[in-house]
Amino acid sequence: MHYTNKYGIPQEVVSAIVRDPYYHDGRISVTALIGPPRIHQLRKRYVDEIVEDVSERLFALYGQIAHGILERADDFDAIHEERLSMQVDGWKVTGATDLYKHHGNGEYLLRDYKFTSVYVSNFALKPEWIAQVNFYALLWRQHGFSVHRAQIVAVYRDWRRMEAERKAGYPPPVQLFNVPLWSREKALQQIEERVSLHRMAEGLPDEQLPLCTQEEQWRRGEKWACMKKGRKTAVRLYHTLDEAEEAAAGVKGGYVQHRPAEAVRCKYFCSVSPFCSQFQLESA
Ligand code: SF4
Known part of the structure; x- marks a missing residue:
């Protein structure tokens, strides 16, 4: 070390x-x-x-x-x-x-x-x-x-x-x-x-080691974005898919985009992340 x-x-x-x-x-x-x-x-x-x-x-x-x-x-x-x-x-x-x-x-x-x-x-x-x-x-x-x-x-x-x-x-x-x-x-x-x-x-x-679970990766902040065709940023972010779909239905050219939860441990707190194939794959 x-x-x-x-x-x-x-x-x-x-x-x-x-x-x-x-x-x-x-x-x-x-x-x-x-x-x-x-x-x-x-x-x-x-x-x-x-x-x-x-x-x-x-x-x-x-x-x-x-x-x-x-x-x-x-x-x-x-x-x-x-x-x-x-x-x-x-x-x-x-x-x-x-x-x-x-x-x-x-x-x-x-x-x-x-x-x-x-x-x-x-x-x-x-x-x-x-x-x-x-x-x-x-x-x-x-x-x-x-x-x-x-x-x-x-x-x-x-x-x-x-x-x-x-x-x-x-x-x-x-x-x-x-x-x-x-x-x-x-x-x-x-x-x-x-x-x-x-x-x-x-x-x-x-590369065949058991994968860390979402909980073990301390994944936080999963969101669904209500998007609009022709616009790069979200109209609004939602905590659930249902809410985002409902909002997108009311927007002309609206659709939903998934924003995966951030793997907080992998990104900030895991000293082996440079050697971890799971992290490399998921963050590619
Ligand atoms: S970097 Fe790899 S070993 Fe570390 S928590 Fe994330 S998935 Fe697990």
Whole structure:
């Protein structure tokens, strides 16, 4: 991995950010396991050629700083950042849980902290977050510990007090979400499926790697344009095809043009995009 420093970030911050990723055949973290196999494989294969600007790693650094602060909390019964592992079909799956603690009445609670954008509060919990927390719960259970409840604590890094005062429904700066806990059997079945998917990807050439889904590409902003013959720009953009068709029917020479959603992750946040045949094809 090679780093650039486009924004002149001070050297001590850069050196805190720059760490060579560590890949090892037959071992995978829960975070990589829930992610797209295409990204995981391309990162492994092109680790010596990937160029990333240190600014793109800043959010990860904020997360690590905040995790350090949480460890200072006066919560002596809690276990923080415990890394556990288990064997799944010959692969070692590892995962570090942010917090595990006794919750009262003999119940045990697991929490995962996410340093994220207020934007995510508009939607249901991401399926990959639910899987991640359930895989952590499975790791604890496989080591003989009970897990009765699981929660995600979203800490909004872009929370604004003025927005909170102005907008109804704006979330608090730190928000707690209960995560539905899977049975041990379901978690085992799901983790085996993810390992099998990643294992299968390992043996495939780049261009045959499983395609990233629209959700994994963070596609946003799909629109339908009401167009008019002889005019280059849209008369108006719509969120649904029905709305655009209705509008086009009322315009002389009107027709509808699809504007695909932008693959935000591919375009701005994926360090392997220069090596990704899917991205090259879709953006050609
Ligand atoms: S560039 Fe897009 S499609 Fe390719 S690996 Fe990254 S997220 Fe997936």
